[in-house]
Ligand SMILES: NC(=O)C1=CN([C@@H]2O[C@H](COP(=O)(O)OP(=O)(O)OC[C@H]3O[C@@H](n4cnc5c(N)ncnc54)[C@H](OP(=O)(O)O)[C@@H]3O)[C@@H](O)[C@H]2O)C=CC1
């Protein structure tokens with residue numbers, strides 16, 4: 001139904017003249033009952049369909065704040081609703097970054113960024129893209145971890161879609177409540193393993209929201225195509241269950257059939273609502289569900305587990321690049337992991353796969369140079385019977401070894417990878433041992449957030465006497481040691497998933513294949529320049545991430561075509577250019 005502008009401004013009812021009528025307490029008449037209505041009275045919430053005037057200013061997707069031009073102010077009933085000054089997007093950006101820098105507490109910066117995202121989406125993304133190295137630690141790890149821990153008390157406006165056990169049997173209906181119809185990527189969590197912080201239940205929503213912000217900022221996927229979802233089956237976090245501000249279901253986690261049925265209904269609804277090619281990224285599920293979900297849905301849906309597969313791809317990319325610094329081929333190296341869960345075994349398997357492809361040796365053989373330590377010690381064959389299925393391939397013949405230090409001394413790895421979620425586990429003795437038999441030990445402390453990092457950059461460089469090649473999951477500042485400046489890299493799946501997802505979307509891929517992960521690793525490694533290597537880096541700087549993502553997307557898409565998994569035909573000639581041309585840019589549009 002077409003409405004006049006006056007109707008829209010008056011809330012749609014042309015018979016109501018709001019102006020001039022006095023009401024309660026000396027103000028205007030409470031025409032819509034907003035002041036008097038109680039929760040028991042029924043009121044229909046509704047909104048106008050054409051954004052103009054105040055509605056336009058309150059619509060984050062279209063709001064430009066003071067950047068609305070004089071003509072736009074006239075055309076869209078904005079006169080008087082804004083102060084007279086007209087500010088360019090660049091000037092707005094300058095003001096916001098200045099304001100952000102005044103906040104000394106990282107969580108306050110996070111909240112200011114979330115407010116901006118809810119107020120002016122394009123300005124939020126422009127700011128994030130133009131200041132990516134500065135703002136990534138704010139909207140992503142480490143600050144997003146603290147935000148999730150405190151989500152209940154900082155919660156203002158809901159972001160993303162909540163699907164809880166209460167919605168069982170009507171998930172498709174719930175999904176239809178989401179306002180966007182052309183969704184291409186869903187990031188979903190059930191909140192059970194949020195970074196290295198454990199079970200945060202429904203408060204895990206910060207993670208899909210943060211990851212999808214990166215899909216847009218780093219990978220150029222349109223914000224309207226991104227849907228963050230949290231599945232709430234309860235929480236086993238006693239503190240949250242007692243917290244009066246907790247936002248989720250207040251009972252223990254559902255497991256077994258109840259859990260499986262809910263997830264199954266969810267996965268069916270996703271396809272019914274958004275079609276065959278919707279990408280579902282599983283994020284921060286506990287490992288007892290993560291492997292199972294991936295294997296259940298990988299042959300029926302376009303699914304990707306970021307913690308298992310994205311992490312594997314980013315770490316393999318870093319190791320391939322690091323060979324330029326440490327020497328040898330991938331097959332020459334020996335790997336030891338602290339942590340044998342999603343990240344640890346995911347990386348281990350992809351490294352073994354790449355070595356197998358390079359050397360033509362069978363996978364069972366290439367796994368032999370990869371060792372993992374879990375909370376019970378080195379994974380060895382005598383433990384095989386009691387091991388979870390994803391650890392079994394790594395149970396090699398060796399006498400039992402309890403702690404990490406003894407494992408390092410026994411295995412003598414050239415590459416040490418932390419994926420335990422437990423901070424401070426790469427002790428001085430461990431790093432010194434690595435440096436005692438490696439000229440350039442490669443040390444990756446992947447656990448997030450910073451508090452859970454296996455060691456700091458400073459510790460890695462100092463304890464190895466400046467010889468370690470180091471990267472970590474959460475960022476560390478540069479370190480000065482022995483009058484040299486060391487720049488630690490960030491080994492984080494944020495390098496991979498935005499470009500990887502873009503590659504799947506632009507090729508119309510219908511399934512994810514391991515060869516696509518290998519293609520992404522190689523594309524990432526190829527982006528490391530000699531200048532980066534000269535500074536000891538094994539990852540390119542995040543400031544180039546859009547270009548990096550375009551290259552990753554192009555190579556992932558090329559692999560999708562090669563494997564016959566692409567449905568977007570014909571294949572574009574120049575996939576890098578095509579990927580770039582598909583990327584969302586957040587500059588303001590003209591509304592004239
Ligand atoms: N940098 C990045 O891009 C990424 C980083 N991560 C980080 O990696 C960490 C682990 O994630 P994920 O693999 O999914 O978690 P999981 O829970 O799947 O695995 C954790 C593993 O660590 C082991 N572990 C726990 N405590 C100790 C200990 N004290 N000593 C030795 N081993 C221990 C566990 O042993 P057991 O099996 O015996 O319980 C388990 O094998 C998290 O901090 C996460 O933030 C994850 C994904 C990406």
Ligand SMILES: CC(=O)C(=O)O
Nearest residue numbers: 195284307448492493
């Ligand atoms: C980075 C990431 O995905 C994690 O720490 O879980």
Ligand SMILES: [Mg+2]
Nearest residue numbers: 283284306307
């Ligand atoms: Mg994760």
